[in-house]
Amino acid sequence: MDIRPDRSAGVAVWRQIADALRADLAIGAFPPGGRLPTEAALSARFGVNRHTVRRALAVLAAEGLVRAERGRGVFARPARLDYPIGPRTRFSEIVAGQHREPGGRLIGWAEEPANLRLAAELGVGPGTRLLRLETLREADATPIGVATAWLEAARVPALVAAHERTGSVTAALAACGIPDYRRRTTRAVAEAAGTEDAGWLGVAPGAPLLVTESLNVTADGRPLQFARARFAADRVQLVVGS
Amino acid sequence: MDIRPDRSAGVAVWRQIADALRADLAIGAFPPGGRLPTEAALSARFGVNRHTVRRALAVLAAEGLVRAERGRGVFARPARLDYPIGPRTRFSEIVAGQHREPGGRLIGWAEEPANLRLAAELGVGPGTRLLRLETLREADATPIGVATAWLEAARVPALVAAHERTGSVTAALAACGIPDYRRRTTRAVAEAAGTEDAGWLGVAPGAPLLVTESLNVTADGRPLQFARARFAADRVQLVVGS
DNA sequence: GATTATTTGTCCGTATGTATA
DNA sequence: ATATACATACGGACAAATAAT
Numbered sequence: 207m208d209i210r211p212d213r214s215a216g217v218a219v220w221r222q223i224a225d226a227l228r229a230d231l232a233i234g235a236f237p238p239g240g241r242l243p244t245e246a247a248l249s250a251r252f253g254v255n256r257h258t259v260r261r262a263l264a265v266l267a268a269e270g271l272v273r274a275e276r277g278r279g280v281f282a283r284p285a286r287l288d289y290p291i292g293p294r295t296r297f298s299e300i301v302a303g304q305h306r307e308p309g310g311r312l313i314g315w316a317e318e319p320a321n322l323r324l325a326a327e328l329g330v331g332p333g334t335r336l337l338r339l340e341t342l343r344e345a346d347a348t349p350i351g352v353a354t355a356w357l358e359a360a361r362v363p364a365l366v367a368a369h370e371r372t373g374s375v376t377a378a379l380a381a382c383g384i385p386d387y388r389r390r391t392t393r394a395v396a397e398a399a400g401t402e403d404a405g406w407l408g409v410a411p412g413a414p415l416l417v418t419e420s421l422n423v424t425a426d427g428r429p430l431q432f433a434r435a436r437f438a439a440d441r442v443q444l445v446v447g448s
Numbered sequence: 449m450d451i452r453p454d455r456s457a458g459v460a461v462w463r464q465i466a467d468a469l470r471a472d473l474a475i476g477a478f479p480p481g482g483r484l485p486t487e488a489a490l491s492a493r494f495g496v497n498r499h500t501v502r503r504a505l506a507v508l509a510a511e512g513l514v515r516a517e518r519g520r521g522v523f524a525r526p527a528r529l530d531y532p533i534g535p536r537t538r539f540s541e542i543v544a545g546q547h548r549e550p551g552g553r554l555i556g557w558a559e560e561p562a563n564l565r566l567a568a569e570l571g572v573g574p575g576t577r578l579l580r581l582e583t584l585r586e587a588d589a590t591p592i593g594v595a596t597a598w599l600e601a602a603r604v605p606a607l608v609a610a611h612e613r614t615g616s617v618t619a620a621l622a623a624c625g626i627p628d629y630r631r632r633t634t635r636a637v638a639e640a641a642g643t644e645d646a647g648w649l650g651v652a653p654g655a656p657l658l659v660t661e662s663l664n665v666t667a668d669g670r671p672l673q674f675a676r677a678r679f680a681a682d683r684v685q686l687v688v689g690s
Numbered sequence: 691g692a693t694t695a696t697t698t699g700t701c702c703g704t705a706t707g708t709a710t711a
Numbered sequence: 712a713t714a715t716a717c718a719t720a721c722g723g724a725c726a727a728a729t730a731a732t
Contacts, residue, residue, distance in 0.1 A: 235565065
């Protein structure tokens with residue numbers, strides 16, 4: 207694209223350049239993690255001063271789309287973690303399958319009564335005691351997402367202890383006599399990060415999050431767990447289909 | 449509910465009011481998209497000053513649960529449009545199936561050579577002439593998303609004219625001799641809105657967007673169209689599974 | 691089209707309790 | 712104990728946008 211910025215458009219030139227580069231990055235014109243053209247090359251391509259390009263790159267860096275390293279160049283954001291959505295969706299298996307080191311830990315839990323929404327999702331009466339688990343999920347020691355899961359407390363009495371022992375929800379459920387489960391539905395939504403989630407994920411408050419709400423059921427189709435996971439938008443991508 | 453805030457509870461009054469209203473919203477006490485009582489009415493109901501109610505409403509607005517419009521009132525967030533992801537995903541059918549009026553129009557198009565990414569997705573050589581279509585999609589006259597679609601230009605010579613005649617991508621493709629296609633893969637990502645998309649969607653720049661990248665193939669499995677759709681985050685939710 | 695009522699948005703100020711230095 | 716800063720809550724006035732008359 208040899209499009210020059212329009213100086214009579216009423217939009218700042220640096221903003222036009224930022225938009226153009228953002229579009230290029232969005233469609234993968236630069237390979238993930240790859241180096242962008244040098245600032246000098248970009249300023250020649252757009253026909254502007256190098257400082258104008260730098261201003262545009264600063265915006266993209268603030269958005270997390272590129273990262274500048276002094277003396278090396280400007281690099282496109284590394285590839286997102288593919289998160290396939292299917293009947294058998296297990297975070298640790300997904301991460302390991304992409305040759306990255308899965309991690310995660312329990313960052314909080316509580317017992318609370320089911321509100322109307324949760325009761326409907328889990329197929330229990332309102333007010334039923336639920337166990338709420340807050341977990342942080344990592345790949346290669348960088349936080350990927352925070353997840354909140356609700357389960358009927360009476361069904362999994364020793365889940366928290368089992369989770370602390372095994373470090374995995376799947377393994378902890380197996381210890382509670384639930385050897386297998388599958389994902390029935392997933393809904394995906396985008397939201398702006400609140401201060402709490404932003405802190406866990408190491409992103410700015412207001413940064414976009416990819417939010418999934420999923421219902422896991424046991425082999426007989428009975429609802430087992432409703433989960434709401436918030437992923438840092440620039441670190442994962444949901445994948446549906448082959 | 450005539451419950452008055454408890455001033456000796458150690459919890460700020462505005463927070464108690466926010467919680468009460470959030471509970472009302474959760475159980476659907478106000479119809480989705482419906483108007484809440486005026487600030488004056490709410491302040492009377494809770495027995496507090498109007499400013500205290502405004503503080504509570506500001507929290508709910510930041511959470512995206514309500515939206516205030518000067519001179520009109522405060523409105524509950526309308527229900528999100530369910531966007532099921534499957535082999536046969538057609539925007540207009542989805543919208544019509546939820547008893548809303550689908551709309552859409554071509555807001556731009558261009559011919560351009562395929563870059564490396566697009567060439568790989570579409571299974572063509574780099575530099576192949578592609579047709580790029582920019583479409584705006586609406587439900588009940590409110591913008592839902594903007595989509596960019598790329599197709600091999602040589603394969604669909606009269607697509608733009610057909611689209612302007614029929615107003616639909618599916619119908620235009622049929623006119624080009626491609627009666628059917630199916631969605632092979634969908635990837636979902638969250639991003640912050642740029643100025644351009646924000647303008648089309650009527651959201652603030654930086655607002656979260658739900659972005660899908662999808663590959664449509666013809667009946668014989670050959671790639672037909674690669675599309676990148678940006679949805680206003682508070683107006684759609686992707687649905688995977690039953 | 692003009693006027694008026696309704697409703698949210700913004701600004702001024704005052705008082706009070708709480709945590710901190 | 713005292714002083715300071717901060718969040719909370721209240722009261723009033725007006726501006727701005729909308730809707731109804």
